[in-house]
Amino acid sequence: MSIEFSKPLATTETTIPGLLLVQLPVHGDSRGWFKENWQREKMLAVGLEDFGPVQNNISFNDAVGTTRGIHAEPWDKYVSVATGRIFGAWVDLREGPSFGAVFTAELDPSVAIFVPRGVANSYQTLEENTAYVYLVNDHWSPDAQYSFLNLADETVNIEWPIPLDQVEISEKDRNHPRLADVTPITPRKTLVLGADGQLGRALRDMWKDRADVEFVGRSGLDLTSDDLPTARRWKDYAIIVNAAAYTAVDIAETPGGRIAAWAINATSVARLAAVATKHDITLVHVSSDYVFDGTSTAEYDESAPLAPLGVYGQTKAAGDIAAATASRSYVIRTSWVIGDGNNFVRTMASLAERGINPRVVDDQFGRLTFAVDIAAAIKHLLDARAPYGTYNVTNTGEPQTWANIARTIFELTGHDPNRVSSVTTDEYFAMASTPVAPRPRNSVLDLAKLESTGLIPPLASDRLVAYLKVDVD
Structure with a gap:
């Protein structure tokens, strides 16, 4: 993996409203590298929301092709990679005109993404020992509204780098509904x-x-x-x-x-x-x-x-x-x-x-x-x-x-x-x-x-x- 070092902190709007791609400065030398994964003051200055994270989760994936999603939750999420590389796909499952919109991108330690409430997350690992890290601004609750989309949905037609019949997917993720049967996430x-x-x-x-x-x-x-x-x-x-x-x-x-x-x-x-x-x-x-x-x-x-x-x-x-x-x-x-x-x-x-x-x-x-x-x-x-x-x-x-x-x-x-x-x-x-x-x-x-x-x-x-x-x- 080749990480782009020392690029300026910046955000880019995507095709999904509120979904922001974040370029992170990573500083490296012969010993390794360092980055500020979330730095509130600097990130507010480049357009991220002060979304108030309350929990930090890490999903470690030891094999190439591990595929998870597509999950939408009623909270905001800030996703980054600590080690390895992923292909990420995000689908807007919010009630409204952008329902079903798709955005894809590769994330490595120098790229992160801010995912607003109701936009569904999914990813596929492209390297071994990939650590997927995310901050969320609410705790999991059984009373919250969740929505799910099938990874192979023909309507959104995500072009996965590794075919889904060749990767590790949970049975639950494999059986999520198609877009026509998804219950949209309602606004706050x-x-x-x-x-x-x-x-x-x-x-x-x-x-x-x-x-x-x-x-x-x-x-x-x-x-x-x-x-x-x-x-x-x-x-x-x-x-x-x-x-x-x-x-x-x-x-x-x-x-x-x-x-x-x-x-x-x-x-x-x-x-x-x-x-x-x-x-x-x-x-x-x-x-x-x-x-x-x-x-x-x-x-x-x-x-x-x-x-x-x-x-x-x-x-x-x-x-x-x-x-x-x-x-x-x-x-x-x-x-x-x-x-x-x-x-x-x-x-x-x-x-x-x-x-x-x-x-x-x-x-x-x-x-x-x-x-x-x-x-x-x-x-x-x-x-x-x-x-x-x-x-x-x-x-x-x-x-x-x-x-x-x-x-x-x-x-x-x-x-x-x-x-x-x-x-x-x-x-x-x-x-x-x-x-x-x-x-x-x-x-x-x-x-x-x-x-x-x-x-x-x-x-x-x-x-x-x-x-x-x-x-x-």
């Missing part, structure tokens, strides 16, 4: 938490045709349980969208409400972040303008210091900090959410219809955010693979007060906007007979960071017109 799933809330319903509608998205309401998963780390086979998930929250802002100021708010908005987020980090899951966590005190005269950008006024805001701020500890996370800060459910717009429209003249706060400023646009922003950030971090997400347009918006709602529904009278926040608090949480006076969020990713949300005024038309009709 997306888990939507809080799927019965306003944002959750918008996410349900947006992803209703996606079989790989699982929607969970309050009763489907106990986020406050110590058993959360084992509540799912988490390696089967790629994304968690946490739209679950304790949103009873005023009740959070009571003793019982305070406990519940901290459990759901902070402690459970820390648990989710730990799960996400351990299993290489992207965590999308939805937050609130209440993490700020509202005293700024400028729009709040993502770097503004946290300064929550009440219990709800404090718990959401703690949740932001916890979510950011996940190795892959998006924190979505939003405000004044309107969707399918009880909300300010529906309340005002109902009051207008019933002849009730409301007094509405006129010294709190912000923008309405329609749940459909938060859902679209989440999808955009995930699809665009935007840099992880915090993003403000609201609709666009001139900031308004609650009273301004109420008058617009009255007018759009055919009622006299002058029926809405103004009240200050302090006056509103003074009228309350139950605990009332402090509100930020300025809830206007700066959208420059989101817009830099290529998404400009619709005008809040346009969304309000459309929302009321559907709701009223």
